Amino acid sequence: MIHARGLTRRFMVKRRPVEAVRGLDLDVEPGQLVAFLGPNGAGKSTSLRMLTTLLPPTSGTAAVAGHDIATSPGAVRARIGYVGQKNSAGDNYRVRDELITQGRGYGMTRHDARRRADEVLDLLDLTPLADRKPNTLSGGQRRRLDIAMGLVNRPALLFLDEPSTGLDPHSRANIWEHVLRLRAEHRTTLLFTTHYLDEADSMAERVVVIDHGRVIADGTAQQLKADLAGDHINITVAQPDAAPAAEAAARIASPDAVTLDGPSIKVRVPRADSALPEYLRAFEEAGIKAIAAETARPTLDDVFLALTGRSLREAEES
Numbered sequence: 252m253i254h255a256r257g258l259t260r261r262f263m264v265k266r267r268p269v270e271a272v273r274g275l276d277l278d279v280e281p282g283q284l285v286a287f288l289g290p291n292g293a294g295k296s297t298s299l300r301m302l303t304t305l306l307p308p309t310s311g312t313a314a315v316a317g318h319d320i321a322t323s324p325g326a327v328r329a330r331i332g333y334v335g336q337k338n339s340a341g342d343n344y345r346v347r348d349e350l351i352t353q354g355r356g357y358g359m360t361r362h363d364a365r366r367r368a369d370e371v372l373d374l375l376d377l378t379p380l381a382d383r384k385p386n387t388l389s390g391g392q393r394r395r396l397d398i399a400m401g402l403v404n405r406p407a408l409l410f411l412d413e414p415s416t417g418l419d420p421h422s423r424a425n426i427w428e429h430v431l432r433l434r435a436e437h438r439t440t441l442l443f444t445t446h447y448l449d450e451a452d453s454m455a456e457r458v459v460v461i462d463h464g465r466v467i468a469d470g471t472a473q474q475l476k477a478d479l480a481g482d483h484i485n486i487t488v489a490q491p492d493a494a495p496a497a498e499a500a501a502r503i504a505s506p507d508a509v510t511l512d513g514p515s516i517k518v519r520v521p522r523a524d525s526a527l528p529e530y531l532r533a534f535e536e537a538g539i540k541a542i543a544a545e546t547a548r549p550t551l552d553d554v555f556l557a558l559t560g561r562s563l564r565e566a567e568e569s
C-alpha cells in the first residue's frame with residue numbers, strides 16, 4: 252500500500268536548511284494500522300504530507316496505493332483519504348452539505364454524493380448532526396466530521412494526522428472506537444501520527460518511531476519494548492547501601508543492566524516475573540535482606556529513552 256524509499260524534505264528557514272525528513276524508507280501492507288510516533292518537530296506531518304502528495308519531496312520516491320506520488324499525484328489522491336491537523340470542513344454549510352460538496356469534488360453525481368454522504372454520516376455516528384453547522388459541534392464531533400470528510404471517496408488508505416490531539420479522554424476513546432471499526436469492517440489501511448505513547452501502544456499493530464527526521468525504530472509495540480527497553484525489577488534492601496545487592500545482581504545480569512539508587516537496585520531483565528525469584532534467592536544466599544520488590548513493564552517512553560537518551564516529554568520540551 253505504501254512503498255517509500257529515501258524520502259527527504261528540506262525547508263529553508265531564514266536561509267538555513269532544516270532537514271525535516273531524512274531518508275524515509277517505509278513499506279506498509281494493506282490493512283495495517285501503523286502509528287508514526289515522535290516528539291514535536293520530529294518530521295511526522297512532513298512525512299504524511301509527502302505521502303499524500305501535498306508536498307513534493309526534495310529527494311526520494313514513493314508509491315502510494317499503487318501509484319507514484321511524483322508522476323501520478325491525481326491517481327494517489329483519488330485512492331487515499333487525508334485527515335490533517337486542521338479542520339477540513341468550513342462553517343458556512345451544514346454537515347451533510349459539506350460531505351456532499353466533498354463528494355462532488357471527487358466527481359460523483361449529485362445522487363451518488365448524497366448517498367455517500369449518508370453512508371459516512373452513519374459510519375461516524377453523525378446522522379443526528381447532519382443538519383447542524385460545523386461550528387456548533389463539539390471538538391470530538393468535529394473531529395469525527397473531519398474523518399467522515401476523509402472517507403467520502405472510499406479510500407483504501409487513510410492518513411490521520413494527530414486524530415485525537417486536544418480532545419478529552421472520552422472523545423479520544425470515541426474517535427478510536429470509530430477508527431477501529433473502520434478497519435474491522437472495511438479493512439482500511441490506516442497510518443496515523445501521534446505523540447501520545449499510550450495511543451500508539453494500544454491502538455497500532457505497528458509503531459514507527461521518528462526523531463529528528465529519521466526512523467529510529469519500527470516494529471510492534473511489544474517487540475520494541477522487549478528488544479529495546481525490557482522489563483524492570485526494583486528491589487529495596489534493609490541496608491542503607493545497596494552496593495552489595497547491586498554486585499550480587501550484576502553476577503546474574505550484565506553489569507550495565509543494574510542501576511543503584513540508595514537502598515534500591517533496578518535491574519533490566521527480559522521477563523520480570525520469572526526473573527524476580529532468582530534475584531531474591533541470590534540475595535538470600537549472599538545474606539542480603541530484601542524488604543520490598545516490584546516489577547515494571549516498559550512503556551514506549553522507555554523505548555524512546557533507550558534509543559535517544561531522552562524521554563519523549565524531554566524531547567517535546569526541547
Ligand SMILES: Nc1ncnc2c1ncn2[C@@H]1O[C@H](COP(=O)(O)OP(=O)(O)OP(=O)(O)O)[C@@H](O)[C@H]1O
Binds near residue numbers: 292
Ligand atoms: N513549511 C515549513 N517551512 C519550514 N519548516 C518547516 C515547515 N514544515 C515543517 N517544518 C519544520 O520541519 C520539521 C518537522 O516538522 P513536522 O511538522 O513534520 O514535525 P511533526 O513531527 O509533525 O511535529 P508535530 O508533532 O509538532 O506536528 C520541524 O523542524 C518544522 O519546524
